[in-house]
Amino acid sequence: MENIELKRFWGQVKEELLSVLPGNAHPWVYPLEVSGYDKGVLTLVTGQMMGRDILRRNYYNQMIDALKRISGDESSRIVIIYDENAAKTLKKETEKFQKKTNEKIFKEQALENLSNMQSSANLNLKYKFENFVVGESNKFAYSAALAVAKNPAGKFNPLFIYGNSGLGKTHLMQAIGHYIIFNNPKLKVKYTKTEDYVNDYITNSRKNNNTNIENMSKFNRKYTNIDVILIDDIQFIESKIKSMGNLQYTFDSLYNKGKQIVITSDRVPKDIPTLTAALCSRFEMGLMLELTPPDMDTRYEILKKLATDNDLVFEEEALMYIARNFSNNVRELEGAFTKVCAYAEISGQELSYVLARNVLKCGENDSEITFEQIAGITASYFEVDIKDLKGTARGQKVAAARHISIYLSREITSQSFVNIAKYYNKKHTTIMFAYEKIKKEKDSNKEISEALREIRQALKVL
Ligand code: ADP
Ligand code: MG
Numbered sequence: 001m002e003n004i005e006l007k008r009f010w011g012q013v014k015e016e017l018l019s020v021l022p023g024n025a026h027p028w029v030y031p032l033e034v035s036g037y038d039k040g041v042l043t044l045v046t047g048q049m050m051g052r053d054i055l056r057r058n059y060y061n062q063m064i065d066a067l068k069r070i071s072g073d074e075s076s077r078i079v080i081i082y083d084e085n086a087a088k089t090l091k092k093e094t095e096k097f098q099k100k101t102n103e104k105i106f107k108e109q110a111l112e113n114l115s116n117m118q119s120s121a122n123l124n125l126k127y128k129f130e131n132f133v134v135g136e137s138n139k140f141a142y143s144a145a146l147a148v149a150k151n152p153a154g155k156f157n158p159l160f161i162y163g164n165s166g167l168g169k170t171h172l173m174q175a176i177g178h179y180i181i182f183n184n185p186k187l188k189v190k191y192t193k194t195e196d197y198v199n200d201y202i203t204n205s206r207k208n209n210n211t212n213i214e215n216m217s218k219f220n221r222k223y224t225n226i227d228v229i230l231i232d233d234i235q236f237i238e239s240k241i242k243s244m245g246n247l248q249y250t251f252d253s254l255y256n257k258g259k260q261i262v263i264t265s266d267r268v269p270k271d272i273p274t275l276t277a278a279l280c281s282r283f284e285m286g287l288m289l290e291l292t293p294p295d296m297d298t299r300y301e302i303l304k305k306l307a308t309d310n311d312l313v314f315e316e317e318a319l320m321y322i323a324r325n326f327s328n329n330v331r332e333l334e335g336a337f338t339k340v341c342a343y344a345e346i347s348g349q350e351l352s353y354v355l356a357r358n359v360l361k362c363g364e365n366d367s368e369i370t371f372e373q374i375a376g377i378t379a380s381y382f383e384v385d386i387k388d389l390k391g392t393a394r395g396q397k398v399a400a401a402r403h404i405s406i407y408l409s410r411e412i413t414s415q416s417f418v419n420i421a422k423y424y425n426k427k428h429t430t431i432m433f434a435y436e437k438i439k440k441e442k443d444s445n446k447e448i449s450e451a452l453r454e455i456r457q458a459l460k461v462l
Contacts, residue, residue, distance in 0.1 A: 010034035127174035135298025149179035152260035163291030166331030194236040299323040317353035325362035378405035407438035
C-alpha cells in the first residue's frame with residue numbers, strides 16, 4: 001500500500017475505532033500511528049506502553065472487527081508495537097500541549113487580574129513597553145521602569161519619574177503595571193491618579209460621617225494591601241495638606257512591607273510648594289529620573305510606529321515635517337499626526353508632505369523659497385541652464401532636471417499646479433504629469449532620490 005493510501009486507510013479505521021470504542025479508550029487510540037498494512041495485518045505503533053497493553057487486553061476483538069468492516073478482509077489482524085521514538089515524540093507533544101494549556105490558564109488569570117484592575121485602575125492597554133519608543137531622551141527612565149517591572153521592590157524604590165506634560169510618564173508607569181500583571185499575576189498592582197487618591201481620601205474621612213473610622217480603615221486597606229502602587233501626577237497633592245499626612249502613612253506602610261512604589265510628577269519634589277519635608281525626602285530616597293523632550297530621530301520613530309501600527313502609508317517627508325515641527329511634547333506630536341490622518345480621510349488625499357503642510361501650517365519659512373531658487377539649484381545640480389527648464393528641449397538630462405524641479409516646486413512651496421505651470425511656461429497637465437512621475441519613481445530610483453536629497457539640502461529644506 002502506498003503511503004498516502006495507507007494513511008487514508010488508517011484514517012478510516014481510526015474513525016471507526018473512535019466510534020465503536022468507549023470514550024475512556026480514546027486517549028490510547030489517538031496517539032496510534034500506522035506503520036504498515038500487509039497481507040491483512042495492520043501494524044500500529046504507539047509511544048504508550050500502557051496504551052498498547054490496555055488496547056490489547058481490553059479492546060482487541062472490537063478493534064479487529066472494526067478493521068474487518070473497513071477492509072472487507074475477514075482474515076484481518078492487528079499488531080500494536082510499542083516504540084521508544086514514538087514515546088519521545090509523544091512526550092514532546094504532551095509537554096507542548098501542557099505548556100500551551102498552562103499559558104492559557106496563565107493568560108486567563110492575568111486577564112482576570114487585568115479586568116479587576118481596569119475597573120478600578122484606569123489602565124490603558126496601549127501603554128506597554130512594546131509601544132514605547134526608546135531614544136536618548138528617555139532611555140534611562142525606560143530602563144529603570146523595565147528593571148522595576150522585572151524586579152519590583154528591588155533596587156529602585158521608590159521610582160520617581162518627572163518631566164513636562166506629554167512626555168510619556170503615564171505611559172511608562174502603566175507599562176510597569178501591565179508588565180507585572182502579565183508576567184507576575186500573583187502580585188497586586190494598583191494605579192491611581194493623585195487626584196483620585198485625594199478625592200477618595202476626602203470622601204472617606206468626612207467628619208460628619210458616623211462610619212468614619214470604618215471607612216478610613218477600608219480606605220487604607222485599599223491602598224496598602226497591594227504589592228505595587230503607581231501614583232500618577234503627584235504634583236496634584238500640592239496644598240492638600242490633610243491628604244499629605246495620609247499619603248505618608250500609605251507610603252510608609254507599603255515601603256516597610258517591601259512593596260514597590262512608583263511616582264510621577266511634572267517637577268522634582270522640592271519644587272512642589274507646600275509638600276511636607278517628610279514626603280519630599282521619601283520621594284527623593286529612591287531613584288529620580290527625568291523625561292526630556294525626544295530628539296528628532298525618536299520623534300520620527302514614534303510617528304513611523306504610529307503609521308505602521310495603524311496600517312497607514314505616509315510619505316516619509318510628511319513624517320519628517322511633523323517630527324520637525326512638534327518637538328516639545330509627544331502628545332502634541334501624536335495630535336498633529338492624527339489631525340493629518342483625519343484630513344486625509346475626509347478629503348480622500350494621500351498622506352503626503354503637501355497635505356501635512358497644508359493641514360498643520362507650521363509656519364516653517366520654507367514657503368519663502370521661490371520657484372526661481374528651486375529651479376536655479378536644480379539646474380546647477382544637473383549642470384543645465386535654468387532657461388532649459390522653462391523651455392521645451394527634450395534631452396534626457398534636461399527632462400530629468402525639469403521633472404525634479406517641478407516636483408520640488410510643488411512639494412516645497414505647496415503652490416497650485418496652475419501657478420507652477422505659469423513659471424515653467426507649460427500646461428498645468430504637463431506639470432501634474434511631471435510631478436506624478438517623480439513621486440512614483442523617487443523611492444525606487446536611486447538617482448532621483450539622491451538628486452532630491454541634495455537639492456533639498458542645498459535649499460535647506462528637508
Ligand atoms: P505624560 O504622562 O508625561 O503627560 P503620557 O504618558 O500621557 O505623557 O504620553 C502622552 C502620549 O504620548 C501618550 O499617548 C503616549 O503613548 C505617547 N508617548 C509618549 N512617549 C512615548 C514614546 N517614547 N513612545 C511612544 N509613545 C509615547
Ligand atoms: Mg500623565
